[in-house]
C-alpha cells in the first residue's frame with residue numbers, strides 16, 4: 001500500500017488532480033464512550049476523535065471540538081479500529097444449488113462480469129459487518145478482484161480496502177485437474193489459475209499479476225504432488241519483492257509447508273500442513289498464519305474430525321506465538337447469512353481454541369494490518385492514518401461476540417453505517433472522483 005499508485009503517470013497530471021481537491025475540508029468529531037486499543041488490549045473512556053480530509057487528526061480525552069465540526073455521538077458505544085479478513089474470495093460464491101458447493105462448476109457457469117457484480121455486493125456486506133480491509137486471495141474469475149479494488153479506490157462504490165492477489169499462480173492446472181482441452185487449448189471460459197512451471201514462467205506470471213492490478217502474490221505451493229521447490233518459491237519471493245509485493249502460499253501438506261517456510265514465504269494459507277514443529281519455525285521466522293479456521297457451526301463446510309484438528313492447530317499456533325491473522329476463506333453462500341455474517345462466525349473456532357479475547361481482537365486488527373502491509377497508513381486509530389473505525393454496543397475485550405453487532409462503520413472519514421443501518425449513498429458517484437488514473 002505504500003507504493004506509488006500513479007504508475008506511469010506524468011507528474012503534471014498528479015499535481016493537477018491534487019489542486020482540484022477543495023481546500024476547506026469539513027471537520028468531523030466523534031465522541032467515543034469507550035475506545036479500544038487492540039495492540040495494548042486497553043480501553044480509554046470519553047475520547048474525542050477528530051477527522052479531516054478522510055484522516056484522523058487528533059485523538060484524546062477533552063479535546064476541543066472545532067467550531068462548525070459535524071459531531072457524531074458514539075458515547076454509548078465502544079469504538080475500535082476496523083476488522084480484517086486476511087483471506088476471502090469476494091468474486092466467488094458457490095452454492096448448494098446447483099453446484100453442490102463445488103466451485104469447479106461455478107467456474108464454468110458464471111461469467112467474470114457476473115462474478116464482479118457479486119464481488120461488489122459481497123464487499124458491501126463485509127464492510128457492513130465491520131471488515132474495513134479484506135485480503136482477496138484469488139479464485140476471482142479473470143481479475144474481478146482487481147476491478148473491485150479499482151472501483152472502490154476510484155470512488156464508484158463503497159467497500160473495504162482490498163489487498164488482492166489476481167490469479168493464483170500454480171503449476172499447470174492450479175488446484176484443478178483439468179482436461180487437456182481446458183489446460184492446453186484454454187477453450188473453456190477464463191483461466192481460473194495462471195500456469196507457471198519454469199523459472200521464466202514464474203517471473204512472467206508475477207509480472208502479469210502486477211500489470212493487471214494485484215497487490216499481493218498468491219501461489220499454489222503443493223496443489224500437485226510435485227508442487228514448487230523451495231528454490232522456486234524463493235524466485236517468486238524475489239520477483240514479487242522487486243514490485244513491492246509479498247507472497248502467500250496455499251499449503252495443504254506438511255512437506256509443502258516445510259518448503260514454504262524454508263524459502264521464507266510471507267504468509268501461509270490454511271492449516272492442514274502446519275505441525276507443532278513447523279509452528280515453532282514460523283514463530284522464529286515471523287511467518288504469518290492465515291489458517292482459515294472454518295467453524296463447525298457453518299454446517300457442511302467442515303467435518304467433526306477436521307474441526308477438532310483445526311481447533312487444536314490454532315491453539316498450538318497461539319501457544320507457539322506464531323503471528324496470527326483472522327482469515328476465513330469465505331467463498332460460499334450460507335442461506336440467511338450475509339458474507340460479513342459468515343466471516344464473523346469464524347470467531348467460534350477461536351473461542352473453541354481458548355484464545356483470549358484480546359488476542360482474538362489483535363489477530364482481527366493488528367495482525368490483519370501487518371499482513372496486509374497497511375499498518376503505517378491504515379488500521380490503527382492514530383493521527384495521519386486513514387479514518388476507518390467501527391463501533392459496537394458491548395466491549396469485545398470482555399465478550400468477543402460483541403463484534404457480531406457492528407452498529408457504526410466509518411471508512412476514509414465517511415459514514416457507511418449508523419445506528420445499525422447502512423447509509424452508503426455518499427460512496428456512490430457517477431464518475432471516478434478519486435482519480436481515473438488509479439489502477
Ligand SMILES: [Zn+2]
Pocket residue numbers: 087088089137329
Ligand atoms: Zn482460499
